[in-house]
Amino acid sequence: TRPENTDSRCGFVAIVGRPNVGKSTLLNHILGQKLSITSRKPQTTRHQILGIKTEGPVQAIYVDTPGMHEEEPRALNRYMNRAASAALKHVDVVVFVVDRHHWTPADEMVLNKLTHLTCPVILAVNKVDKLEKRETLLPVLEELAAKRDFAEIIPMSALKDQNIEPLEEAVSRFLPESVHFYPDDQITDRSERFVAAEIVREKITRQLGAELPYSVAVEIEEFRHDGKTLHISALILVEREGQKKIVIGDKGERLRRIGQEARADMERMFDGKVMLRLWVKVKRGWADSDRALKSLGMHD
Ligand code: GDP
Ligand code: MG
Ligand code: K
Secondary structure, three states: OOOOOOOOEEEEEEEEEEOOOOOOHHHHHHHHOOOOOOOOOOOOOOOEEEEEEOOEEEEEEEEOOOOOOOOOOOOOHHHHHHHHHHHHHHHEEEEEEEEEOOOOOOHHHHHOOOOOOOOOOOEEEOHHHHHOOOOHHHHHHHHHHHHOOOOOEEOOEEEOOOOHHHHHHHHHHOOOOOOOOOOOOOOOOHHHHHHHHHHHHHHHEEEEEEEOOOOOOOEEEEEEEEOOOEEEEEEEOOOOOOHHHHHHHHHHHHHHHHHHHHHHHHHHHHOOEEEEEEEEEEEEHHHHHHHHHHHOOOOO
């Protein structure tokens, strides 16, 4: 926190949008760090993540909501929907991310959840790098503008880092005057353990793609610094024996690759030598059980 002065601003920013529009990619670019995992598969963001960006007098605290999507009977999806709605209640600005090339029923659903919000909603029209003709953008923007009274409409590309700065400027204009809630050098409220687990989960998702649904959880069993090296043991929980085989791969090759890639990221993130050990265990039906979710720390 800094002493109160008139230009000091601070507030919460929710990034919302259906799965796969680029919310995590955007957050990662804004923060310049790998805090929120991204992949081609929807629903990879299970937790509500705070990423803190302080620039001079402005501190923006970003909440990356899990993808909003149709109700599904499984406990995991119920949890994700609750988390998504809860995230919107106490924010100062909402960034609604959509894909420039199609508006879907899922976008409509997210828009409906924004109906009663009184805070400004900025529409971020993402993936404009995929536009073949620039002139096709204008009619799309006009069509989107008619859907709600947006505070700003900003075409951008999270992936190619196009127009992200104007988006951040728009966000900071809508943040209230306030002292900063976090120290200016803090980038997340998440523990290093949490970040370690997210890194492992990202590598699994990237390696396995469509072979594995979102039925993988990672628990950090050991996180210990011995003065020279950071020792991390992570338990990978899957739902079925067959999934365990897939994660481990032929002669352990896949698990080894997941470990190598995760360790490289961890050494960058934690700025030092990391010794990483991975275990795979079958925990039957964990995605179906509310109790199991609670034991994994995923409850609201
Ligand atoms: P989320 O589910 O909304 O968090 O979406 P992600 O950030 O995980 O992104 C989903 C996919 O879209 C990934 O393959 C990203 O690389 C891709 N993506 C995100 N932003 C852009 C963009 O601006 N342009 C293009 N071409 N792809 C993007
Ligand atoms: Mg995401
Ligand atoms: K995703």
